[in-house]
Amino acid sequence: MPRPIEALVHVEALAHNLSRARAAAPDARVWAVVKANAYGHGIERVFEGLRGADGFALLDLAEAERVRALGWRGPVLLLEGCFEPRDLELCSRLGLWHVVHAAHQIDWLAAHKTQQPHRVFLKMNSGMNRLGLQPSAFRAAWTRLNALPQVDEITLMTHFSDADGPRGVAHQVAAFEAATHDLPGERSLSNSAATLVGGDAPDPTRPAVRSDWVRAGILSYGSAPDHPTRSARDWGLHPAMTLRTRLIATQDLAPGDTVGYGSTYTATRPMRIGIAACGYADGYPRHCGSGTPVLVQGVRCATVGRVSMDMLAVDLTPVPSAGVGSEVTLWGEGPEGARLDIDEVAQAAGTIGYELMCALAARVPVRVVP
Numbered sequence: 588m589p590r591p592i593e594a595l596v597h598v599e600a601l602a603h604n605l606s607r608a609r610a611a612a613p614d615a616r617v618w619a620v621v622k623a624n625a626y627g628h629g630i631e632r633v634f635e636g637l638r639g640a641d642g643f644a645l646l647d648l649a650e651a652e653r654v655r656a657l658g659w660r661g662p663v664l665l666l667e668g669c670f671e672p673r674d675l676e677l678c679s680r681l682g683l684w685h686v687v688h689a690a691h692q693i694d695w696l697a698a699h700k701t702q703q704p705h706r707v708f709l710k711m712n713s714g715m716n717r718l719g720l721q722p723s724a725f726r727a728a729w730t731r732l733n734a735l736p737q738v739d740e741i742t743l744m745t746h747f748s749d750a751d752g753p754r755g756v757a758h759q760v761a762a763f764e765a766a767t768h769d770l771p772g773e774r775s776l777s778n779s780a781a782t783l784v785g786g787d788a789p790d791p792t793r794p795a796v797r798s799d800w801v802r803a804g805i806l807s808y809g810s811a812p813d814h815p816t817r818s819a820r821d822w823g824l825h826p827a828m829t830l831r832t833r834l835i836a837t838q839d840l841a842p843g844d845t846v847g848y849g850s851t852y853t854a855t856r857p858m859r860i861g862i863a864a865c866g867y868a869d870g871y872p873r874h875c876g877s878g879t880p881v882l883v884q885g886v887r888c889a890t891v892g893r894v895s896m897d898m899l900a901v902d903l904t905p906v907p908s909a910g911v912g913s914e915v916t917l918w919g920e921g922p923e924g925a926r927l928d929i930d931e932v933a934q935a936a937g938t939i940g941y942e943l944m945c946a947l948a949a950r951v952p953v954r955v956v957p
């Protein structure tokens with residue numbers, strides 16, 4: 588028998604989360620962001636659940652080929668654009684739309700031979716200082732692109748640094764608006780946080796963000812972009828990934844007994860612990876200290892001691908009936924409607940849900956379920 592660990596990808600949850608993006612941005616088209624192998628879920632595995640999107644946004648050319656290989660004929664957007672001139676040949680061949688974030692990419696386009704002009708997303712650096720042209724250089728770049736026979740439509744784009752936090756997006760929206768208000772074309776501004784925050788729970792202190800194309804990343808996978816301010820439940824999102832395993836042993840501890848490497852946990856009372864077949868080599872974060880939530884038979888429990896490579900220990904006090912073979916949910920959907928947000932586990936590890944889902948290890952078998 589294989590190790591009992593497995594991950595589930597929930598098709599219905601993906602489709603549901605996409606509908607949440609549509610509800611929050613009813614006038615916009617929705618990119619399902621599937622970079623990083625669909626945030627660790629697997630592009631082929633999420634395709635069924637997300638095929639109701641208006642397009643797929645990603646950044647790896649091999650991933651774009653995989654989306655086309657699935658039979659998707661609609662829009663595919665390269666979020667970082669081309670990395671070298673010959674990438675443009677693949678864009679022409681596969682009909683990929685691509686971001687232009689810097690002048691060198693315009694030079695490449697100007698030298699590119701293509702029958703079919705390209706749809707490009709011209710990106711402004713409105714304050715994030717990662718990718719994009721400065722507002723002062725944006726108009727000249729637009730004018731140059733617009734004159735190229737290789738270019739068809741130009742969408743104006745920027746990316747927010749603080750849509751999920753107290754600083755908000757107003758300063759970036761203002762910079763973007765000032766430099767683009769009289770330029771034609773569609774706009775793409777909002778990531779998950781901006782889509783949700785500006786959607787059905789709008790904050791009157793924040794400006795409305797016009798986005799013809801919203802870029803739904805983390806929300807598609809059922810994690811809250813602004814956790815712990817709000818939870819996935821608050822946003823009406825469903826987890827797209829479950830990581831689950833079983834107990835493979837139990838131990839009875841006396842006061843003074845310690846658990847695991849480094850003896851970081853000491854029992855202060857007689858207690859029973861369970862050993863779950865999941866460790867950091869499966870993608871479970873080693874930085875989770877004692878007290879990280881975990882479900883055993885759907886009952887909320889807490890880890891004790893350090894996470895090791897293949898195992899972790901759980902205090903079974905809340906669920907005395909548990910034993911070898913009991914189901915353990917590390918995150919996602921547990922039995923009988925129980926649920927554990929990946930964001931809570933991420934918080935215990937000092938990180939965000941994004942990192943945990945992307946880090947699911949290759950050795951964990953994954954099943955797609957309805």
Ligand SMILES: *Cc1c(COP(=O)(O)O)cnc(C)c1O
Binds near residue numbers: 812
């Ligand atoms: C990853 C990415 C997104 C999606 O961000 P989420 O926070 O996951 O919604 C949107 N836009 C760009 C440019 C990205 O790189």
